[in-house]
Amino acid sequence: MRLPLAEFGDSLFGEEKMADLEDKPYDPEREAWTRRRFLKAAGLVAAGAAAVPILEACGGGGGGGGGALTTGKAPVPRQGASIRLLQWVHFVPAADTEFIRQCTEFGTKYGVTVAVERITADQLIAKTAADVESNSGPDIIQMQYGWPHLYDAACVDVSNEVGILKSKLGAVASVNDAFCKVNGVYKAIPYTIVPNAFTYRTDLLSQAGVTSWPKTWTEFAAAAAKMKAANLQPFAQTDGHAYGDSLTMWNPVLWSHGATEVKADGKTVTINSKETRAAIAWAQNAVKGGFVVHPEWLDPDNNQAYHANRISATLNGASIYIREKVEFHHYDSVSDNGVVPAGPKGLYTMNLIFNHAVMKWSPEKETAKALIMYLMDKTNYLKYTDIAGGYNAGPFAAFDNDPVWTKDPKMKAFHDVVATGKWPGWPATPSKQTAQSQQQYIVADMFAKAIANGDTESAVKEAESRLQAIFSRPG
Amino acid sequence: MSTATRRVSGAGVSRPLHLRLIEREAPMGYILLLPTLLVLGTFLAWPFLFGLWLSVTSAELSDPGHFIGFGNYNFEFKIDHPFWTSFWNTFLYTGVTTVFKFTLGLSMALLLNQIFPLQRFVRAALLLPWIIPTVLSTLAWKWMFDPTFSVVNWVAVHLHLVAAPGPNWFGGTSTAMAALMIVNTWRGMPFYGIAFLAGLQTIPLDLYEAARVDGANRWQQFLHITLPLLRPVLLVVLLLSTILTFADFQVPFVLTNGAPYNSTHVLATWAYQWGVPGGAIGLGASVSLVLFPVLSIIIAGVLVLLRRPE
Numbered sequence: 001m002r003l004p005l006a007e008f009g010d011s012l013f014g015e016e017k018m019a020d021l022e023d024k025p026y027d028p029e030r031e032a033w034t035r036r037r038f039l040k041a042a043g044l045v046a047a048g049a050a051a052v053p054i055l056e057a058c059g060g061g062g063g064g065g066g067g068a069l070t071t072g073k074a075p076v077p078r079q080g081a082s083i084r085l086l087q088w089v090h091f092v093p094a095a096d097t098e099f100i101r102q103c104t105e106f107g108t109k110y111g112v113t114v115a116v117e118r119i120t121a122d123q124l125i126a127k128t129a130a131d132v133e134s135n136s137g138p139d140i141i142q143m144q145y146g147w148p149h150l151y152d153a154a155c156v157d158v159s160n161e162v163g164i165l166k167s168k169l170g171a172v173a174s175v176n177d178a179f180c181k182v183n184g185v186y187k188a189i190p191y192t193i194v195p196n197a198f199t200y201r202t203d204l205l206s207q208a209g210v211t212s213w214p215k216t217w218t219e220f221a222a223a224a225a226k227m228k229a230a231n232l233q234p235f236a237q238t239d240g241h242a243y244g245d246s247l248t249m250w251n252p253v254l255w256s257h258g259a260t261e262v263k264a265d266g267k268t269v270t271i272n273s274k275e276t277r278a279a280i281a282w283a284q285n286a287v288k289g290g291f292v293v294h295p296e297w298l299d300p301d302n303n304q305a306y307h308a309n310r311i312s313a314t315l316n317g318a319s320i321y322i323r324e325k326v327e328f329h330h331y332d333s334v335s336d337n338g339v340v341p342a343g344p345k346g347l348y349t350m351n352l353i354f355n356h357a358v359m360k361w362s363p364e365k366e367t368a369k370a371l372i373m374y375l376m377d378k379t380n381y382l383k384y385t386d387i388a389g390g391y392n393a394g395p396f397a398a399f400d401n402d403p404v405w406t407k408d409p410k411m412k413a414f415h416d417v418v419a420t421g422k423w424p425g426w427p428a429t430p431s432k433q434t435a436q437s438q439q440q441y442i443v444a445d446m447f448a449k450a451i452a453n454g455d456t457e458s459a460v461k462e463a464e465s466r467l468q469a470i471f472s473r474p475g
Numbered sequence: 476m477s478t479a480t481r482r483v484s485g486a487g488v489s490r491p492l493h494l495r496l497i498e499r500e501a502p503m504g505y506i507l508l509l510p511t512l513l514v515l516g517t518f519l520a521w522p523f524l525f526g527l528w529l530s531v532t533s534a535e536l537s538d539p540g541h542f543i544g545f546g547n548y549n550f551e552f553k554i555d556h557p558f559w560t561s562f563w564n565t566f567l568y569t570g571v572t573t574v575f576k577f578t579l580g581l582s583m584a585l586l587l588n589q590i591f592p593l594q595r596f597v598r599a600a601l602l603l604p605w606i607i608p609t610v611l612s613t614l615a616w617k618w619m620f621d622p623t624f625s626v627v628n629w630v631a632v633h634l635h636l637v638a639a640p641g642p643n644w645f646g647g648t649s650t651a652m653a654a655l656m657i658v659n660t661w662r663g664m665p666f667y668g669i670a671f672l673a674g675l676q677t678i679p680l681d682l683y684e685a686a687r688v689d690g691a692n693r694w695q696q697f698l699h700i701t702l703p704l705l706r707p708v709l710l711v712v713l714l715l716s717t718i719l720t721f722a723d724f725q726v727p728f729v730l731t732n733g734a735p736y737n738s739t740h741v742l743a744t745w746a747y748q749w750g751v752p753g754g755a756i757g758l759g760a761s762v763s764l765v766l767f768p769v770l771s772i773i774i775a776g777v778l779v780l781l782r783r784p785e
Contacts, residue, residue, distance in 0.1 A: 129751040132536045150754040153537040240645075240734040295735030296622055296645030305623050432535070432754060439752035440557075445736040452647075452735065462556060469554045473755065 071160050075369035079111035083368055086128070087142035088121040088354070091303075091319035094326075095388035099375075102384065106374045112367055122243055122299070125439075131359070139362035140372065143355045144243075146179050146423065146435040148187040155187035155357040161369050162186040165376055170397030175421045178430050180355050187357060189372050190395035193421070194352035196248040196340070197413040199306065199320045200313035203334040204232050213338030213413075217256065220341045221286035228290025233312040235290070236305065238297035239448040245299050246444040248350045249315050251424055254279050254443055256343025261437060261467055266428035269471060271446070272464040279343070280450045280459065287451050295448045306331075315340065317352065318414050322389045325408075337413040340420075349417040350424070355395075393418050436470050530761035536754045547761035557737045558762060561745035565766070568655060568727075568741055569720040575660040576716060577709075580667020585701075587668065588675045598672075605665040613729040616658045620644040620730075648738035651731050655739060659726050663719075667712055674708030675701070707781060714777040721766055742766055 085103065090096040100116050107114040117138060119127055124144065131137030132154040148155055162180065166172060172180070176190035200213060205223070208230040214220040224235040238246045254260070259275035262268060287293055292311070294301065302314040307328055314320070324332040340349045356375075358368045374380065378398055385392050390404045390411040405415040424443070425434025437443075442463050450459035496502040530547055534540035551558045587598055604612060619626050628641025644654045678701065686696050702709075724743035727733075733740040733748065740748070742762055750759020 125752050129536055129754065133756065135537075150535075151537055241732050294622060294643075294646060296643065296651070296731075301621075301623070308623065310623055436749075436753040436755070440737075440748060441734075448734075449736040465554075465556050469550070469556065472554065473550060473758070 072164065073160070074164055075161065075366040075373060077106075077110040077112050077367040077370040078364060081364040081367040082113040082115070083107075083140065083364055083371055084115045084117060084138035085140040085142075085356075085368075085371070086117045086119070086124070086131075086138040088124050088144075089118045090388070090391070091317060092322050092326075092388050092391045095384065095391060098384050098387040102375055102380050103371065106371055110367075110370070112371070114371060135361050137359065137361070139364055139368040140356050140358055142191070143179070143188045143357045145353055145438060146425075146430040148180055148355065148357055149182050149430050149432055150435050151357070152182040152187050154360055155182075156360050156362070156365055156369075157185050157187065158189050158358060158369060158372075159186040161189055161373060164373070165189070165396060169376070169378060169394075169399070173395045173418065173421075175351070175353050175423050176355060176395040178423055179353055188355035189357075189369075189376065191355045191372075191376070192353075193393040193395055193418055194244075194317045194354070194391060195393050195414040195417045195421075196244070196315055196317055196349065196351050197417050198313050198315050198338045198340065199318075199335060200235075200338060201233070201331060201334055202336050203331075204312040208232050213336070214341050215339075217253065217282055217286070217341045217343050221282065221289050221291060224286060224291035225289035227312055233310060234292040235313040236292040236294060236302065236311040237315055238295070238299075238302060239293040239444055239451060240295040240297055241441050241444070242297060242299045242301075244352050245297070245302060245314075245316060246441060247424060247438065248352070250444045250447045251350045251422070251426075252340050252348045253283060253343065253447070255348035255422060255426065256341075256345055257282065258343075258345035260427060261425055261443065261463075262428045262434070262471065264427040264429075266425075266431055266433065267471055269464055269467045271467055272460055275345070276446075276460055276463075277456055280447060280456050282343075283447050283451055284454065284456075293448070293451055295452065313338075318389065318391045318411065321410065322391055326389065336410050339413045339416050347420050348422055349420045351393075351417060351421045353395075353423070390414050433470050433473075437467060440466065440470070442466050442470075526760045526764060529757050530764050532757045534757035534760075536756055540757055543757075547758045548765075550758065551762060551765070557733075557740055557745060560737060561740040561742050561762075562765070564652070564739065565721060565741040565743075567652070568659070568723070569717060572656050572659045572663065572720055573713070573717055575656070576663045576667050577713065579660065579664045580712075581671055581709075583664065583668035584671030584675055585697075587672050598669075602665045602669060604662050605669075609662065609725040610729055612662060613658060613726050616654075616661075617730055620654050622646060645731055646735060648735060651735060651739045655727055655730055658730060659720065659723060662726070663716060666716065670708060670712045671705065674705045678704045710777050710781050714774060717773055718770055721770060 087099075090099070096118065103114040103116050106112065121144065124142065125147070127137075128141050128143075128147065128151065131141065132151045135154070143151075143155075162172070172190050173193060176193065180186050180188040180190055198213065204227070205211075205213075208223070208226040210223045210226055214223050220235070227234055237249050239250065240246055254276065257275050257279035259271065259273055259279050261271050263270050283293075297305075302311065302316055303320050303323075305311045306314055306316075306320050307324070307330065309331070318337070321332075321335055321337055324330065324335050340347070342348075356372045358365055358372070362368050375384075376396075381394055381399065382402060382404075385394060385399070385402050385404050386407075388404075390408065391414075393399065393415065394402060402415075405411055423430055423434070424438035425431070428434055446459045446463035449462065450456045453459075496506070531542060531544060532540040533543050533546070583601065587594070587601070591597075618624070622640075622643050622645065625641060625644065627644070628637070631637045632639045632641050642650050645651045682700050682704075683696055686700060691699070722743055723741065724747065727739060727741050727744050728747065731739040733744055742765060746759045746762035748759075749762060750756045753759070
């Protein structure tokens with residue numbers, strides 16, 4: 001029986017069930033079908049089946065045209081199974097320790113051997129691509145951004161598991177949802193959001209006469225100019241090929257000026273617009289004023305520069321602030337965090353998004369799914385976010401009020417940038433093409449080129465030609 | 476085949492086929508070649524043919540795609556703008572670094588061919604850049620060129636060679652390309668040096684003595700004895716190095732990964748960009764195969780030079 005996923009997942013367990021399950025550790029046996037649940041679900045299935053044609057006739061249908069497999073039955077781990085999970089090396093080392101602890105705990109509880117393999121985020125894509133092409137490798141791979149769209153054929157349908165999680169934890173954050181759902185079928189289980197906000201030095205900003213964190217890009221440029229005038233450490237950011245910091249900076253600048261790469265249809269390239277030119281003009285003026293851009297910086301470089309007292313503000317995940325607070329203690333008391341400024345067309349942000357996919361070659365798919373469900377259990381997940389100190393935000397509604405956000409008031413900015421988050425290629429739905437555009441840093445390159453040589457027209461036209469190439473590629 | 480064997484065969488006594496094959500030189504030669512052919516076929520011919528096939532398909536990671544003829548090549552040459560940047564960068568990168576590696580490698584070999592204290596130690600030490608894994612040494616260079624903590628800039632500034640804070644090596648298009656070339660030259664030079672040194676040591680000393688008796692100076696000895704006798708080694712090293720530099724991936728990938736704004740992409744990194752992060756493996760294969768005809772011409776040219784009588 002095929003059903004629209006969201007409706008099935010949400011209605012199967014309902015409010016009563018949600019209350020029942022909340023705050024209890026994940027237990028596959030508890031998730032097994034009872035007679036009462038079966039009757040309840042069967043009724044809903046019948047109602048759903050009857051409703052589908054009506055919804056479709058009315059242009060609805062929820063998840064949309066996919067063949068999502070939903071049974072409502074939680075995956076059960078197989079005793080004696082071995083699972084390999086591949087993911088990045090966390091910027092907050094304690095978070096990885098906790099993640100591995102939870103995996104080991106799962107292994108001990110269910111008699112499963114779990115191995116967590118970690119490589120740096122920039123190498124994760126090469127390893128993933130090699131695994132996909134050779135049709136072998138880890139059972140679970142952490143998917144960054146829109147990878148489920150790039151590797152959809154290699155990822156198992158996990159609609160059933162996402163449905164169960166939705167019933168327990170509420171709605172999925174829109175960006176995770178867009179990345180995980182490929183043609184209406186969930187190809188990855190929402191895992192986490194790494195919110196990106198500005199971390200800045202309150203002492204240096206005060207010396208320059210900047211009393212509060214800028215709320216708009218215009219104020220940001222003015223504050224950067226004040227830093228330069230006072231001969232203090234600058235506001236600085238990469239406009240190079242950094243998989244995180246470059247994308248999370250320049251896409252929001254573009255969007256908040258009303259510009260986009262492509263229309264919502266995912267085909268019509270729209271980068272050549274007056275809004276794009278306005279965004280570039282802002283960047284050029286900000287750099288002339290005192291904002292420093294580094295085309296050569298990769299993701300760790302702004303962290304190092306901040307810790308080395310070379311810069312006064314930069315856009316990043318919370319790792320700079322957290323490591324100052326927990327590890328370095330050089331500038332923790334004079335550091336604070338601010339939301340990404342808004343542009344003339346509103347406030348837009350972009351965050352790093354990671355999700356877990358179960359790979360089709362895995363001989364232990366059910367155990368792999370069960371492990372992810374265990375990690376996503378509310379109690380376990382909150383332990384993880386607590387130790388990560390706010391570097392990670394949960395991808396379900398139940399995590400909106402994660403205590404980690406109130407534990408340290410300075411972390412509020414990282415909470416606030418989640419709701420305004422979009423994905424590269426927005427407003428088009430994530431696709432192979434939007435993923436390719438992101439991987440080729442077309443937006444960041446456009447800004448970098450226009451800032452470096454001042455030739456806006458050439459930069460915009462090159463970006464347009466590269467986007468058109470991607471969206472017109474043979475295939 | 477011996478006379479005795481022929482007599483036996485002629486008498487009508489048939490010998491088993493495998494014995495007859497082993498005893499004949501030609502079939503035995505082919506049998507002995509088989510393992511090598513198998514290895515070459517598996518690890519060279521098959522990947523090459525598979526790459527050739529991929530380049531004419533719409534293959535993506537986890538999707539074998541379908542035959543699209545020259546669609547990928549057409550896309551590269553006519554639509555894919557950074558392809559041409561990568562194409563010219565590859566030639567520039569190979570051309571400049573080969574000239575430097577050749578000149579410096581030959582100088583290094585001539586110096587190492589002299590007798591001096593700690594000669595063996597120096598020879599071994601100069602091989603280090605070539606021995607250290609490329610990724611490791613390139614990462615070390617990346618730190619040395621780092622804009623915030625550059626030791627290169629620190630030294631240059633303290634020696635008053637440049638004004639503080641020194642060049643932003645990876646921030647500008649020309650400085651980033653220069654950094655790539657410096658690292659490639661540093662890494663490739665010892666290969667030239669050691670190969671040339673081996674060649675130099677095969678040249679009989681009598682020739683130099685005779686030349687000296689005839690009144691030839693050092694430059695004339697180098698021009699008329701060293702260079703002609705070293706020619707086969709020079710050409711082979713040049714050929715190997717050119718092929719390796721054309722296909723170099725590690726140094727450009729680790730050092731700049733195309734930044735700033737795709738100005739330092741070479742064909743190898745651009746092929747990777749399409750094939751791996753972009754998932755378009757067919758297109759990536761076609762980008763990398765563009766080098767095939769270019770390298771074929773270079774190889775043919777060097778082989779002709781090698782065969783030409785001195």
